[in-house]
Amino acid sequence: MARNEQLIRQHKLLQLLEISRFGRTLDELRDELVADLGLTTLHERTVRRDLEALQAAGFDIQNETLQRGKVYRLGQNTKGVHEIGISATELIALSIGRELLFPLMGTQYWRGIETFWNKVQETVPNGVFDHYSKFRKALYVFGAPSKSYEQHAGILKTINRAIEHHRVVEIEYESIGKPASTRRIEPYALAVYQSSIYVIAAAPEIKDPTQKLRNWKLDRFRHATALDEYFKPDENIDLPKYLGSSIGIFSGDNPTMVKIRLGARSAAYVREDPWHPEQTLKPETDESTILTVPASHPRELLPKVLSLGADAEVLEPAEFREAISQSVQAMAKTYTNN
Template sequence: MERIERIHALHRILTAARYPVTVQRLQEELECSRATVYRDLAYLRDYLMAPVVGNGEAGFRYDPDEADRFELPGLWLSSQELHSLLAAQQLMMRSGGGVLSTALAPLQHRIEKLLDEHAGGRRVPVERVRVIPHRSRKLDETAFRNVATAVLDRKQLAFEYRARSTDERTRRTVSPQRLTHYRENWYLDAWDHDRDGLRSFSVDRITAARVSDAAARDVPDEELDRQLSSSYGIFSGTPKGLATVMFSAKAARWVADEHWHSQQQGRVLPDGRYELKLPYSSGRELLMDVLHYGSDAEIIEPASLREQARSLLSLALGQYE
């Protein structure tokens, strides 16, 4: 039994006890040595300020006049829970361009302190939790914080936006709806007041962001999902068709366990191949992901999307001739 568990158990025993509890009984219930019982009692009394009274001969209990007023202070987690929390915190700090590193630093120090207390001074090898960002983009930390503040405070947001596809720079005023982390990068779904419609913005292309005092316009979740999440990809839009992609038996071992879209339809064929059907609007992102599998993937339908894939492959082949 870990120390944190013993302290909880010891607290429960002493709280419920009407008479002093012997050290022998505490040893049996806590499954520890006599010396450990005394150390835990001292920790409970001296560090946590519990009203422990008694001695080794008569036994121990809580002072009846103070027992009802005492509760274990603070956040109590087991070592396993702290290890999981530390791993998750490392993921947040090291992904997304490290934009959360500064904000999460105090949390890391607190977690490490709690782990030190559990480990009795033994160093926790944090470097053994590896997070390797893949194709993440550099974010402006100030812009990210302003975007997050506008989303959560439900305020309008003004910013400059430089579209990656056209390299055009525009000034936007929006009502933020959702902040989404997708494929190592952050995106903002918002109601664009200048264009009178829903738009998605890549946060790494946002600069000079300023939170307004004006209240944001709220768009129902159903409408957001219908316009922005019903098709494949982050810049999806409403579906224009259903794409069918066939994967080889080799690739099926990976694809069958992957989540491509909330409305995907997949089945393993008798010969081991995997058929995947997806709603899509713009084929750009879907084509990119399918071509990632090379000869192990084939777009079956619609014909127009299949032709786009064929053209892209021909152009790519031309680079090597």
């Protein structure tokens, strides 16, 4: 079996043992591995060898014979394998990151965050934790959307499994304003953008390689089934480049450079809180500045431009200017009619 599949299996074994209060038998571990990883078969001997490999790596995996058979569990000395020193400043940074990830609540990622956070609190010296508690009371994190992916935990597990094994997934997807439809996707990765999870996946029916990749919002998945069909990942796909090429979630290999005239006040805002790492701000007059920023779709630019009101004007390209113009005219009509 491929080395990466062995590592995935052993990592899942550790996860199962970590959450097991009373331990697991080989049968139970095998059945859960088959279910969680989408395997067709798995021999007990393979699970036993994985446990032995983890023990050899330093994990304190203990076993005892009970009425239901030989049971395996993580021993207390396992904590020593992960033991690290942590300062109050690092603890503050970790707690802030944890709160920023609240939208992941209900997913396996959140369970990992919580178990790690609990271990850290148990192992840090009292003096360090007291120092952390004192300063943490003066720092607040807010503004994240009040959402949770708990109801999508099963779908997320299916998607993760498909990403690992390059399996085609059949989904029921409901875009806003459209009826749910059944689609097939080839998932490559997950992305978290503004507290929402997106599945980065190719649409097999699209033949143009530059247009195949799509960002599917997990909130809109109604069902997902990993099929017994496999796909070969496109080696030419550069996910970091794809995701970082635009100012929002509408990604693409060839973003459009958009020019926007900003008033002095808006230019100051955009200088303080940049829209994109590659944006440029070029003074035009004492009262105006030209912002040039990459974007893949007018819709991702719309809320940012509208938030600046009349102090921002899209100059080019014409497609983006027209999209903003239509929205402004529709808004004006709504307010005029009322």
